[in-house]
Amino acid sequence: MPQLDKKAAAVFAGKVVRKDLVRKVKVGANVPVFVLEYLLGKYCATDDPVAIEAGLRVVNGTLSSNFVRPDEANKAQSLVKDKGKHTLIDKAQVRYVSDDDKHWAELKNFGHKYVHIPEHYLRQYDRLLMGGIWAQIDLRFQYDEEATGKRSPFWIDGLKPIQIATFDLNEYRECRRQFSTEEWIDLLLRTIGLEPSYFERRLKLLFLTRLLPLCEQNYNLVELGPRGTGKSYGYQELSPYTILLTGPTTVANLFYNMASGKMGLVGIWDAIGFDEVADLQKMPKEVITTLKTYCESGTFARGKDSLSGMASIALFGNTNQPVEVMVRSSHLFMPMPEVIREDMAFLDRIHFYIPGWEVPKMRVEFFTEHYGFVVDYLAEALRELRKHNYTEAIDRHFALGSHLNARDVKAVRKTVSGLVKLVYPHGEFTKEQLAELVELALEGRRRVKEQLKKMGSFEYHQTSFSLIDSDTREERFVGVPEQGGRDMIATDPLAPGSVYAASVDDLVRHFVGEGRRGFVTLPWEGDARLEAEIKDRCQATLRNVPLDQAPFAGAAPAGKRLALFARAY
Numbered sequence: 244m245p246q247l248d249k250k251a252a253a254v255f256a257g258k259v260v261r262k263d264l265v266r267k268v269k270v271g272a273n274v275p276v277f278v279l280e281y282l283l284g285k286y287c288a289t290d291d292p293v294a295i296e297a298g299l300r301v302v303n304g305t306l307s308s309n310f311v312r313p314d315e316a317n318k319a320q321s322l323v324k325d326k327g328k329h330t331l332i333d334k335a336q337v338r339y340v341s342d343d344d345k346h347w348a349e350l351k352n353f354g355h356k357y358v359h360i361p362e363h364y365l366r367q368y369d370r371l372l373m374g375g376i377w378a379q380i381d382l383r384f385q386y387d388e389e390a391t392g393k394r395s396p397f398w399i400d401g402l403k404p405i406q407i408a409t410f411d412l413n414e415y416r417e418c419r420r421q422f423s424t425e426e427w428i429d430l431l432l433r434t435i436g437l438e439p440s441y442f443e444r445r446l447k448l449l450f451l452t453r454l455l456p457l458c459e460q461n462y463n464l465v466e467l468g469p470r471g472t473g474k475s476y477g478y479q480e481l482s483p484y485t486i487l488l489t490g491p492t493t494v495a496n497l498f499y500n501m502a503s504g505k506m507g508l509v510g511i512w513d514a515i516g517f518d519e520v521a522d523l524q525k526m527p528k529e530v531i532t533t534l535k536t537y538c539e540s541g542t543f544a545r546g547k548d549s550l551s552g553m554a555s556i557a558l559f560g561n562t563n564q565p566v567e568v569m570v571r572s573s574h575l576f577m578p579m580p581e582v583i584r585e586d587m588a589f590l591d592r593i594h595f596y597i598p599g600w601e602v603p604k605m606r607v608e609f610f611t612e613h614y615g616f617v618v619d620y621l622a623e624a625l626r627e628l629r630k631h632n633y634t635e636a637i638d639r640h641f642a643l644g645s646h647l648n649a650r651d652v653k654a655v656r657k658t659v660s661g662l663v664k665l666v667y668p669h670g671e672f673t674k675e676q677l678a679e680l681v682e683l684a685l686e687g688r689r690r691v692k693e694q695l696k697k698m699g700s701f702e703y704h705q706t707s708f709s710l711i712d713s714d715t716r717e718e719r720f721v722g723v724p725e726q727g728g729r730d731m732i733a734t735d736p737l738a739p740g741s742v743y744a745a746s747v748d749d750l751v752r753h754f755v756g757e758g759r760r761g762f763v764t765l766p767w768e769g770d771a772r773l774e775a776e777i778k779d780r781c782q783a784t785l786r787n788v789p790l791d792q793a794p795f796a797g798a799a800p801a802g803k804r805l806a807l808f809a810r811a812y
Contacts, residue, residue, distance in 0.1 A: 244290040247426055248614045252288055254418045258407075258620045260284040261295075262436050263612040268299065274306060274332075276480050277619030278377045281406045282306075284617045306332070309379065316354030323397065324384045331382065332405065336375030337365060343392050348399060350380070357395040358382075360402070368408040374483075379403040410623040416669040424676065428666060433615035435481065441609055445601075448683055451665050452597055452658075453477050456514040456555030457485065458625040459661035461541040463592055464557040465691075467520075467578050468599015474559040478516035482622035485514040491526035494533055498552075499545040509537065509552030513626060520560035524580035531582055531589060538592040553629070558583075558593075566600045566725050571784045574694040575725075587699055594654035595687035596694075598725065628668060633660040637710075640674040641681055644709030644718060651688055651708070658684035678719075681710050685721040693723060763808045783808035 244252075251259045260283045268279060282305065286298035309332040311319045323329045334351040337360060348360040348371075360371075370376045381401035387394065419427060428447050429439040431454075439447060454477060456462045466474050478487040486508060497515075498507040508515055517523060534556070537543045542551045560578045562569070569575055575596070576584050583589055603609075634656040637643070643652055662680040663672070685708045695703040709720045763783065787807045 245613065247429060248290075250422065250426070251430055251614045254421050255616065255620075257284055257288060258617055259288065259614045260617050261287065261612065262433060262610070262615050264295070264299070266436075266610070268302060274310060275377070275483065277483060277617065277622065278406050279306075280617040281377075281619055305379075311350075311352040313352045313354070316352060319353055320355065320397075323382050326384075328381065328383050328400070330379060332377065332379055334375050334377050335360075335371060335380060335399075335402065337371040339372075340393075345392075347393075347395075349375075351375070353382075355395070355397055357393055357397075359395060359398040361399065364399070364402050368402070368404055370408055376404050376408050377406045378408075379405055406619045407617070407623050410620075410627055412624070412627045415624050415627075419667075419669045420671070424666065430615060431621075431665065433611045433613050434618060434621050435477070436611060436615070437609055438611040438613070448662075448679075449597060449601060451662070452595060452683070452687070453557075454481070454625065454665060455595065455658065455661035456516075456557045457482055457622070458628045458664045459555060459657055460553045460629050461538075462514075462555040462657055462661060463538045463594045464555070464597065465560075465593050465595070466557070466597035466599045467560045467562050467575065468597075468602055469604060470561050471604040472599055472602040473605050474599060474602075475516055475518045478514065478518075478557065481618050482513070482625070483619070484512060484622060484626055485516065486512045487516040487518050489518045490522050492530065493527065494530050494545075497530060498533055498537070498543050499550055501546055506550070506552075509543075509554040510550070512554050513629065514555040514557060516557040516559060518559050520558045520583070521578060521580055524582060526580075526582060528582060531586065535586070535589045535592065538589070562600065566598075570725055574697045575690065576694050576698075587695055587702075590691065591650060591695060591703075593691050595658050595684070596690040597687065598690065598723075600725075624668070625664070628664040631664070633663040633670070636660065636663050636672075636677065637681055638713075640677055640713055642711040642713060643685075644707070644711060644720075646705040646707045646709070648705070651692065654688045654691075655681070655684045658687060678710070682719075682721050685710065686723055689721065690723045764805055765808060766805060785809045 260280045264283050264287055265276065265280055268283065279302075282302045283298070286301045287295050289295060289298075309330055311331050311333050319329075319331065331350075331353065333353050335358075336349045336351070337346050338349065339346050346360060346362065346365060347356065348358040349356040350358055365371055368376060379402075380399055383398045383400050384396050385398055386396040422430065428444075428451070432439040432442070432447055432450060435450065437450065442450070452464070453466065453474070456464050457477070468474065475487055478485045488508075492508075494507075495501070496507055498509055499505075500507065533543050537552065538556060541553065542549055544550075558579075562578050564577075566575070569577055576590060637656060637659055643655060647655065659677075659680050662684065663670070666672075666680070667676070689706055689708045692703055692706045692708070696706050707720055709718050711718045785808070787809070789805065789807070
């Protein structure tokens with residue numbers, strides 16, 4: 244067994260699982276992945292093939308004989324009545340009913356809202372009162388003729404959780420101290436299901452930024468990139484506290500239903516993901532307006548009341564053009580629906596823009612066969628960490644540059660806070676490690692600001708983001724890799740002692756048009772490869788060949804014609 248697997252299995256005993264087993268069993272199991280991983284972590288946490296096979300038989304046997312399907316609820320109730328006792332796997336949720344002065348358990352798939360439950364289970368497993376837990380439940384049928392008030396014949400004799408029922412954050416932090424930063428990042432990536440050996444450090448951190456809405460309250464994230472890169476996976480499989488929406492929604496569904504008086508999704512879930520964001524074009528403008536207010540302050544107005552929520556917002560979409568084309572001809576928010584794309588005030592509220600074009604399409608070899616956390620355990624850790632705040636972490640070693648306004652500072656601080664929760668939940672890190680997180684946060688926010696600068700340059704002209712070392716007062720500017728092309732000199736102020744030299748070759752120098760700003764005149768003979776090279780050298784986007792000209796003979800081979808190459812602004 245590899246060293247990291249051994250350490251993970253020893254330090255987090257019962258809380259890690261082999262991810263290849265999950266993929267193998269999930270095909271035939273119609274249960275949430277976090278329930279499946281809990282069972283696998285309990286029965287298959289070993290490298291002995293014989294023990295693993297035996298564990299798989301136990302898991303499959305447990306699921307097949309005890310799992311209750313929702314469409315078999317009436318049959319299951321009748322079975323309990325006939326047998327008197329029966330063991331089943333179901334999700335149990337407990338609520339207090341003041342009229343009865345009693346706690347009642349609801350079994351979701353069993354289809355009964357009034358099941359007697361002993362009080363000591365509520366003290367032992369507090370999650371029963373907070374959304375419920377999946378458990379192996381021993382049910383008994385006994386009708387009490389002398390009972391008063393609400394009567395029910397179903398009693399819980401035993402309850403054995405099959406997902407994390409309690410979570411100790413201090414234990415989680417203490418266990419983190421036993422791993423190096425590189426080991427911990429690799430363990431988190433394997434929890435997602437990816438094999439870290441295929442990815443560089445930067446790409447690993449970009450994968451982790453997808454989890455920021457799960458651990459940071461009221462965080463606004465955007466990722467636009469090619470299809471098939473796993474953008475929305477975390478909102479489907481990694482946490483029971485997130486929801487992924489596809490298509491338009493309404494104010495009543497998302498925020499507050501005034502007719503029923505019920506809170507919407509922002510008050511129920513930790514994070515809300517919008518998949519295929521281009522499909523939101525038909526969403527009512529009222530939703531965008533309300534969402535814009537919510538993304539700024541976490542509050543919104545419905546009727547006479549001002550309400551609040553803590554759900555984070557994540558927008559995922561697909562790009563249809565290479566990033567180089569979008570950078571030169573338009574901006575990086577072009578794949579967004581027009582109702583969002585044209586609203587600069589809404590876009591300015593985005594805290595981080597993940598460059599999805601840097602993430603490779605998922606291939607079979609990218610999926611890990613090693614140990615990772617049971618996703619339910621990681622989901623509990625991230626949910627617990629939402630209650631904590633690391634926004635002041637930057638101040639330990641750095642200050643932010645003068646080009647960052649109040650929204651920029653808020654975005655960077657929230658991003659750094661979320662990254663610290665993910666990578667350094669114990670709160671211990673060096674100046675260099677913190678600088679790595681701050682620079683990534685600055686880049687993600689600057690990517691948003693650079694697009695706003697293109698759309699409304701006067702209002703958003705300050706985009707030279709930097710961090711200042713509190714000890715040496717050295718200022719470091721952070722750029723975005725895709726901005727301006729690979730051969731362009733950055734517009735940021737130069738560091739002291741830096742010198743840049745720029746020149747053009749003889750051919751380009753000879754044919755630059757005099758007094759024709761933005762144009763380059765060059766000989767061209769219709770060669771597509773040569774055209775691409777010229778555009779790359781000159782940063783041009785358009786090519787036009789005047790028809791009223793004679794064949795050109797001069798500095799270039801005879802027979803070529805002059806073409807105008809221009810850059811679109």
